[in-house]
Amino acid sequence: MTETVRVELGRRSYDVLIGPGLIDRVGPLIEPLSPRGRVLILTEERVAPLWLERLRAGLDGLDAPALTLPAGEATKSWDGLSRSVEWLLDQRPERSDIILALGGGVIGDLAGFAAASVLRGIRFVQVPTTLLAQVDSSVGGKTGINTRHGKNLVGAFHQPSLVLCDTSVLDTLRPRDFRAGYGEVAKYGLLGDSAFFSWLESNGPALAADESLRREAVRRSVQMKADIVARDETEAGDRALLNLGHTFAHALEAATGYSDRLLHGEAVAVGCGLAFDLSARLGLCAQELPGRVRAHLAEMGLPHDLRDIDGPLPGAGALVNLMGQDKKVRDGKLRFVLARGVGEAFVTSDVPHESVVDVLSDSLRGKS
Ligand SMILES: NC(=O)c1ccc[n+]([C@@H]2O[C@H](COP(=O)([O-])OP(=O)(O)OC[C@H]3O[C@@H](n4cnc5c(N)ncnc54)[C@H](O)[C@@H]3O)[C@@H](O)[C@H]2O)c1
Numbered sequence: 053m054t055e056t057v058r059v060e061l062g063r064r065s066y067d068v069l070i071g072p073g074l075i076d077r078v079g080p081l082i083e084p085l086s087p088r089g090r091v092l093i094l095t096e097e098r099v100a101p102l103w104l105e106r107l108r109a110g111l112d113g114l115d116a117p118a119l120t121l122p123a124g125e126a127t128k129s130w131d132g133l134s135r136s137v138e139w140l141l142d143q144r145p146e147r148s149d150i151i152l153a154l155g156g157g158v159i160g161d162l163a164g165f166a167a168a169s170v171l172r173g174i175r176f177v178q179v180p181t182t183l184l185a186q187v188d189s190s191v192g193g194k195t196g197i198n199t200r201h202g203k204n205l206v207g208a209f210h211q212p213s214l215v216l217c218d219t220s221v222l223d224t225l226r227p228r229d230f231r232a233g234y235g236e237v238a239k240y241g242l243l244g245d246s247a248f249f250s251w252l253e254s255n256g257p258a259l260a261a262d263e264s265l266r267r268e269a270v271r272r273s274v275q276m277k278a279d280i281v282a283r284d285e286t287e288a289g290d291r292a293l294l295n296l297g298h299t300f301a302h303a304l305e306a307a308t309g310y311s312d313r314l315l316h317g318e319a320v321a322v323g324c325g326l327a328f329d330l331s332a333r334l335g336l337c338a339q340e341l342p343g344r345v346r347a348h349l350a351e352m353g354l355p356h357d358l359r360d361i362d363g364p365l366p367g368a369g370a371l372v373n374l375m376g377q378d379k380k381v382r383d384g385k386l387r388f389v390l391a392r393g394v395g396e397a398f399v400t401s402d403v404p405h406e407s408v409v410d411v412l413s414d415s416l417r418g419k420s
């Protein structure tokens with residue numbers, strides 16, 4: 053059973069297909085995009101041994117050279133970009149070729165940026181292999197890399213031409229990577245769909261083992277993202293809601309060196325807990341709401357407080373300084389995505405500095 057969500061962006065509209073077994077049909081599915089072109093695959097060393105040959109078999113004999121990069125967030129870097137771009141140029145690409153990203157959000161963001169840059173833009177297809185990439189990073193066209201100045205600070209909006217979310221590919225994910233992806237799934241319910249959050253409270257623990265529930269979670273997440281992106285492709289307004297928890301998350305990822313100490317989805321879970329703490333502290337939402345959010349994140353095995361992060365962290369003041377690298381900063385003021393309730397997020401810069409420091413200090417309390 054395959055579900056389709058359409059991302060409506062005029063002549064750059066595209067489909068997101070969701071269901072088991074899509075990887076075996078990649079050839080016929082991408083053929084209409086470029087009947088004569090080649091497929092240039094970017095992937096990484098953990099995904100390639102599991103899924104590359106299967107994908108190639110599904111390409112029905114199409115010419116499809118592949119570059120296999122190191123796994124992990126450090127690949128979403130200048131070094132990863134230059135290796136990708138130089139390899140793509142070695143293949144003597146033409147504009148009728150297609151770049152195919154086979155991997156999680158790291159490969160998707162990197163390959164998308166390479167696709168935006170090579171020959172000033174080649175079409176690309178996302179075959180996301182993590183829960184996070186299926187529900188979030190493969191859709192919407194935000195591509196880019198991290199630099200020493202911060203997370204995702206160099207990149208481009210470059211929409212894919214097709215997204216193939218094969219839900220059976222998630223079977224090989226390590227449990228920790230599945231849980232991290234769930235951080236972004238929970239985010240959707242928290243930011244804009246309280247019925248979805250209630251559904252997740254009932255069904256979240258069963259998702260990892262049940263393909264049809266997983267497909268439903270991916271479909272609802274992708275549909276919400278597609279609607280938001282169609283309204284606001286380049287984040288002039290509503291799209292910033294997708295950043296719930298991220299002002300905190302990106303600072304924490306910088307503080308932990310973009311390493312396995314804290315995965316992006318885990319940082320988002322901690323950030324969502326803190327965003328609800330801040331909302332309650334400012335009297336915007338009910339005082340018991342952060343407890344409800346945390347109870348669900350904890351049930352899903354996700355961190356939700358700074359004291360849940362192993363190893364040393366900077367103090368509250370230093371974390372606030374790191375938040376200053378955020379793209380939502382306006383006139384030097386931090387902007388946050390806060391909430392009046394579950395599913396009722398909004399963007400505001402009306403947040404006293406001391407309240408942010410207090411929330412961070414509380415969350416650090418008891419940290420060893
Ligand atoms: N562009 C966007 O809109 C957007 C949205 C959300 C997140 N992101 C970015 O996405 C990145 C995080 O993505 P991620 O969580 O997918 O990380 P990732 O790409 O590093 O994948 C997580 C881990 O899973 C492994 N893996 C991938 N697929 C697998 C599979 N099928 N079986 C077994 N192992 C597999 C990878 O090797 C890696 O170790 C971050 O850089 C984040 O900033 C971007």
Ligand SMILES: O=C(O)C(=O)C[C@@H](O)[C@H](O)[C@H](O)COP(=O)(O)O
Pocket residue numbers: 188192194203204236287291292294295298379
């Ligand atoms: O697609 C978006 O818009 C998002 O904000 C999705 C986020 O989950 C994602 O982490 C994104 O990469 C953050 O973008 P940034 O522009 O805040 O770096």
Ligand SMILES: [Zn+2]
Pocket residue numbers: 188236298316320
């Ligand atoms: Zn994110």
